[in-house]
Amino acid sequence: MNRLRDILLLFSVCCFFIACKPGVPGDVIQPDDMEEILIDLHVADGMALSNPAAADNIEYYRLLYRLGVLKKHDVTQAQFDSSMVYYARYPDRLHDIYEDVAERLSKKALALGASAADINRYGTLTSDADTTNVWLGERSIVLLPQPPYNTFSFTIVADSAYQKGDRMILNFDTDFIFQDGMQDGVAMLAVRFANDSVASSVVHFSGSQHRTLEVADSKRVGIKEVKGFFYMNDGGGVQNTTTLKLVSIYNVRLIRFHGNSKNMPENQDSKEPMNRPEERSDTSVAISLDEMHQMRLDER
Structure with a gap:
């Protein structure tokens, strides 16, 4: 009986600490949503770099495309910036998010037309x-x-x-x-x-x-x-x-x-x-x- 009581007590303590583990505040862009935004920001940067019309003003088109990404996700620049302030204080969380983003970059590149050989x-x-x-x-x-x-x-x-x-x-x-x-x-x-x-x-x-x-x-x-x-x-x-x-x-x-x-590849080619x-x-x-x-x- 005492053993069962100890087990239940230990289980309750574990649940308490899990429940008390700090999560991402509600006014901060949540990790899953941030992952989707980062993916689209990557695509936006690629579009700006590959747009012939943007050759003379890359930064302008990059900003334009990025604003389009935020509008797509119904996020304001202020919300995104404040969320980045939060994640900058917890770089391990941002790192975990972007590890998932990195795994999807190759698939996204293929979807945008890059060759498998590239x-x-x-x-x-x-x-x-x-x-x-x-x-x-x-x-x-x-x-x-x-x-x-x-x-x-x-x-x-x-x-x-x-x-x-x-x-x-x-x-x-x-x-x-x-x-x-x-x-x-x-x-x-x-x-x-x-x-x-x-x-x-x-x-x-x-x-x-x-x-x-x-x-x-x-x-x-x-x-x-x-x-x-x-x-x-x-x-x-x-x-x-x-x-x-x-x-x-x-x-x-x-x-x-x-x-x-x-x-072995030939360097000159x-x-x-x-x-x-x-x-x-x-x-x-x-x-x-x-x-x-x-x-x-x-x-x-």
Whole structure:
């Protein structure tokens, strides 16, 4: 009897804490509605960028389309801004919302007419004799201005499947949803070889783009480790917490090509920018995020 009473007491306490968990206030745009608005804002930005008539005044058309999105959802600019003030205080909630948004970006792009080849370049690759997608993380990444959500790093330790002369190619697509401010993201791909030398490739990105970074074992010494990161530049530390600033990185692929791979793309025929690696000899055996960040500053 006492055991049953204790169980009921524990159940009541759990229900109490669940009921007391703070939710989103009623005067704030709810998460499901915010997700739909963010999807449409992404589409609106794409329309502004692709409209030939908007070439000379992108910001005007972007604002025009965004106002149309708010009108569609029966939301005023003031309501949206005040909701962003709330979500800016809880970046984890906004991050969760936009993770769902990021998963839908590829499908939305297809619905708007993008070719499957543009969206899923190397997307169907899993593994064959010479070509493998070795990306182990989520295919969609969301970055926000507030740490720790402004950086995503990855590390892949080479195994026996890697061969001398391998070539690593990092592919990804990006979308920025910004109300104002500088749009600037940084991606880095670095490879540590068997002799502890390091080759790296860094690229800045903004807007809606497909980007590619490449690092090759050109000296055929063997790959020991692959590292990299995605970083959202905060504009020199100046942040306006009342405006929407999101970066979506999706369709992430890290393709390993063996030196004799027939699937290896020819650089001269590639339509997207291919950033060349810079090789250096390091005495250290690891690349920290601080080192990567310093390399980003040095590049500027």
